Amino acid sequence: MSKPSNTSTLSPLALGVGGEILTEDVLDVLGQLNWSFQNRPRVHISHTTGIDGWGGGDEISIMRILVPQLSAPQWAGGLRFRIHVRPEVESIAIGARFFFEPSTLDAGEAYWEIGGATLSSGTQITMSADHADNGDEIVSTVSTAITGTGSLLCLGKFASRSGSGAANFLRSFRVEDHPVATLPDPGTD
Amino acid sequence: MAFDGRNYSAPTPVSPYRYHSRAPATSFALSEVLINAYVAARLNERIVFQVCYPYDHRDPAFDGSYPGGIPLRPMTYPSTNYPIRVGEGFRYIPPEATHLRAEVHFACVGSIATVASHTLSARPIGAAGATIMAQAVATPIDVSAAAAMLAATGGRFRGQSAGQLLGAFLSPFGGTNPTRFSATMELELAAQNPGVVNEVWVDCNMAAAGRAGTQYQPLAAVCEWACKG
Amino acid sequence: MSKIGIPEAATTFGALDAANLGDGDPLDAWSLRTMARSSNLLIGQGEPALNLVWSSENVEALGELYGVPGALAGFGYLHWYVVLPPLTVPKRPGLSSFECAIMMNVIGTDTVEVQIGTNATGGLDPLAGESSPNVIVCTPASAVTSFLDYSIKGIPATRWASHETISIAIRGRFPDPIRVPSIFAPGGGSAQPTTAAIEKMYGPSTHVCSIKQWASVPSWPADLNALGRAIRVVDAPAASGGPPSPFSDLWAPRSLIGMGDGVSSGSSHELVMYPGIDSASQAAAFVGKYFEICEVPRWQICNLALWTEDRF
Numbered sequence: 155m156s157k158p159s160n161t162s163t164l165s166p167l168a169l170g171v172g173g174e175i176l177t178e179d180v181l182d183v184l185g186q187l188n189w190s191f192q193n194r195p196r197v198h199i200s201h202t203t204g205i206d207g208w209g210g211g212d213e214i215s216i217m218r219i220l221v222p223q224l225s226a227p228q229w230a231g232g233l234r235f236r237i238h239v240r241p242e243v244e245s246i247a248i249g250a251r252f253f254f255e256p257s258t259l260d261a262g263e264a265y266w267e268i269g270g271a272t273l274s275s276g277t278q279i280t281m282s283a284d285h286a287d288n289g290d291e292i293v294s295t296v297s298t299a300i301t302g303t304g305s306l307l308c309l310g311k312f313a314s315r316s317g318s319g320a321a322n323f324l325r326s327f328r329v330e331d332h333p334v335a336t337l338p339d340p341g342t343d
Numbered sequence: 344m345a346f347d348g349r350n351y352s353a354p355t356p357v358s359p360y361r362y363h364s365r366a367p368a369t370s371f372a373l374s375e376v377l378i379n380a381y382v383a384a385r386l387n388e389r390i391v392f393q394v395c396y397p398y399d400h401r402d403p404a405f406d407g408s409y410p411g412g413i414p415l416r417p418m419t420y421p422s423t424n425y426p427i428r429v430g431e432g433f434r435y436i437p438p439e440a441t442h443l444r445a446e447v448h449f450a451c452v453g454s455i456a457t458v459a460s461h462t463l464s465a466r467p468i469g470a471a472g473a474t475i476m477a478q479a480v481a482t483p484i485d486v487s488a489a490a491a492m493l494a495a496t497g498g499r500f501r502g503q504s505a506g507q508l509l510g511a512f513l514s515p516f517g518g519t520n521p522t523r524f525s526a527t528m529e530l531e532l533a534a535q536n537p538g539v540v541n542e543v544w545v546d547c548n549m550a551a552a553g554r555a556g557t558q559y560q561p562l563a564a565v566c567e568w569a570c571k572g
Numbered sequence: 573m574s575k576i577g578i579p580e581a582a583t584t585f586g587a588l589d590a591a592n593l594g595d596g597d598p599l600d601a602w603s604l605r606t607m608a609r610s611s612n613l614l615i616g617q618g619e620p621a622l623n624l625v626w627s628s629e630n631v632e633a634l635g636e637l638y639g640v641p642g643a644l645a646g647f648g649y650l651h652w653y654v655v656l657p658p659l660t661v662p663k664r665p666g667l668s669s670f671e672c673a674i675m676m677n678v679i680g681t682d683t684v685e686v687q688i689g690t691n692a693t694g695g696l697d698p699l700a701g702e703s704s705p706n707v708i709v710c711t712p713a714s715a716v717t718s719f720l721d722y723s724i725k726g727i728p729a730t731r732w733a734s735h736e737t738i739s740i741a742i743r744g745r746f747p748d749p750i751r752v753p754s755i756f757a758p759g760g761g762s763a764q765p766t767t768a769a770i771e772k773m774y775g776p777s778t779h780v781c782s783i784k785q786w787a788s789v790p791s792w793p794a795d796l797n798a799l800g801r802a803i804r805v806v807d808a809p810a811a812s813g814g815p816p817s818p819f820s821d822l823w824a825p826r827s828l829i830g831m832g833d834g835v836s837s838g839s840s841h842e843l844v845m846y847p848g849i850d851s852a853s854q855a856a857a858f859v860g861k862y863f864e865i866c867e868v869p870r871w872q873i874c875n876l877a878l879w880t881e882d883r884f
Contacts, residue, residue, distance in 0.1 A: 353665060356579035356612050361608060362604040375608075376611040562657045
């Protein structure tokens with residue numbers, strides 16, 4: 155048999171003191187418990203970072219996360235933050251929305267370091283984007299077997315590899331847990 | 344199927360009494376487990392996006408007469424290029440979510456009474472084009488009384504209590520000082536929004552009559568999803 | 573082994589197989605305990621409440637005072653100074669404390685304190701200090717130009733609320749040894765005095781007060797208050813060209829928050845300070861004593877994160 159994971163409409167008032175317990179009810183409760191664990195993945199950070207005019211209007215700069223034009227493999231630093239990852243989490247997703255100048259067909263790269271997933275170890279999380287991706291979110295994932303869990307230091311660095319636009323930038327980003335695919339077994343503590 | 348747990352908001356830790364030998368009320372324990380599962384589904388992990396604009400706090404004088412001041416960048420002058428975005432993010436909206444809530448902090452100073460309108464919007468990422476749902480909140484900006492507050496000579500801080508903290512985001516002085524406001528919005532989601540990744544954003548639109556001579560600066564915005572009964 | 577009356581929470585969530593609860597089988601205590609422990613974990617584990625980022629480009633290294641978009645930076649003025657608007661963040665009901673982690677670059681080995689106000693702390697307290705549960709003391713062990721991690725646990729939160737309003741204030745500690753800056757008249761003019769005998773205290777109140785010099789009128793730049801300055805009042809002058817005065821402070825240093833009436837365009841001869849005097853008699857007592865213009869700490873933050881702490 156498998157581990158149930160379901161939403162329930164059972165009212166807790168139906169499970170009154172001294173009342174009979176039906177197997178179906180217990181399974182329903184177990185299913186809702188497992189479902190609630192599995193379907194509330196954590197958003198660690200979700201932040202807007204655009205420069206002047208980032209929304210196409212008269213927006214004000216939030217952060218100078220420019221994607222400067224650099225010859226590979228140079229990068230410009232931009233983001234540094236900390237997240238807390240639960241031990242049950244299997245993988246972490248990074249979403250980023252860039253703006254690359256369309257008139258000059260600009261494109262660029264980003265790499266993210268999450269905990270043990272670092273540039274020096276060759277396990278950094280890389281992204282590529284170009285002007286055709288403007289408006290979309292680029293998503294990359296990394297396993298917690300690489301990053302580790304617990305308190306993790308995160309970095310974000312960026313570079314523009316082609317085109318001549320001086321105003322390429324990171325518009326927004328987020329780091330979140332992927333929903334746990336396999337419900338974990340109970341521990342022995 | 345309607346989510347039955349939306350009315351539960353108080354977690355109930357299950358005591359070991361419930362499962363020790365000879366302990367009564369096993370069914371009660373199950374009810375507590377179920378309540379906790381519902382509460383967790385309703386209230387865990389609600390952040391959608393958060394943004395706080397950076398400020399160079401190197402000049403504490405906020406009477407507008409001296410350089411620096413509260414925002415890192417000068418308050419933006421109005422133009423016809425409204426609306427302007429204040430904050431945005433992408434987020435999977437749980438199927439059980441019924442609302443999005445946002446809180447916006449902004450500074451505004453002008454020469455005439457006007458209205459700053461903030462709108463919270465959500466659009467599934469697969470749905471190009473028009474916004475699926477949006478909710479606007481209008482904040483009246485009445486500057487007529489504030490203009491008289493500050494002494495003409497400048498450099499003085501009136502009305503500060505001894506224990507009041509100075510800083511960029513405290514109660515304002517008027518005149519050339521920007522006045523701080525906040526606005527909260529609650530957006531009831533349409534059927535298309537829950538269950539998929541949405542683009543969520545807050546933008547600001549100034550009433551046309553007040554744009555001339557009005558300056559606006561967003562300070563921060565936070566957004567969360569909610570499950571309301 | 574459980575203790576009667578004290579809820580247990582699993583370290584990690586454990587999902588039972590449906591076979592544990594088969595039709596016709598009894599509901600055993602172990603199964604119920606496992607469900608209870610996982611259920612307690614689900615409601616009792618901490619989660620992110622606030623996670624904000626600003627540019628991690630080092631403003632000090634760039635040598636810029638203004639115009640660095642994306643930097644949350646400032647001076648550690650000697651009074652609590654609010655640096656973020658009060659933000660309402662989601663919070664799991666039942667959790668009663670926050671952990672806060674800050675990545676901050678404090679110049680040199682100065683000390684900057686950060687106060688986190690919540691609904692449970694009653695917001696920000698102007699009298700909060702190092703011993704307060706919601707104050708982080710940030711002092712680099714050595715003078716490095718980089719962001720270091722500072723954190724604190726046990727910040728009070730409102731247990732049964734599903735939201736909390738968070739406010740952040742910063743205060744600097746008067747550097748030791750004190751640092752006296754060089755000050756020049758506007759437009760790259762001559763060096764201006766950083767110390768002199770006080771001629772008169774103006775507008776004395778507990779809110780603000782000022783020192784105005786008339787006899788030997790200085791030409792302090794009108795934006796001197798934007799450079800992170802504090803004012804000491806001491807009982808004897810510093811030796812000319814020598815180190816800062818070793819003599820007694822007559823009151824706690826005040827933050828320079830404004831430059832008063834200008835004498836000529838771009839210059840000022842009045843120092844406006846906050847807070848004001850402690851008592852009315854100080855206004856007369858300070859005449860003839862000596863002021864000194866000193867530096868306050870400088871800081872920059874690239875990340876401020878707040879999580880609720882686990883309940884069990």
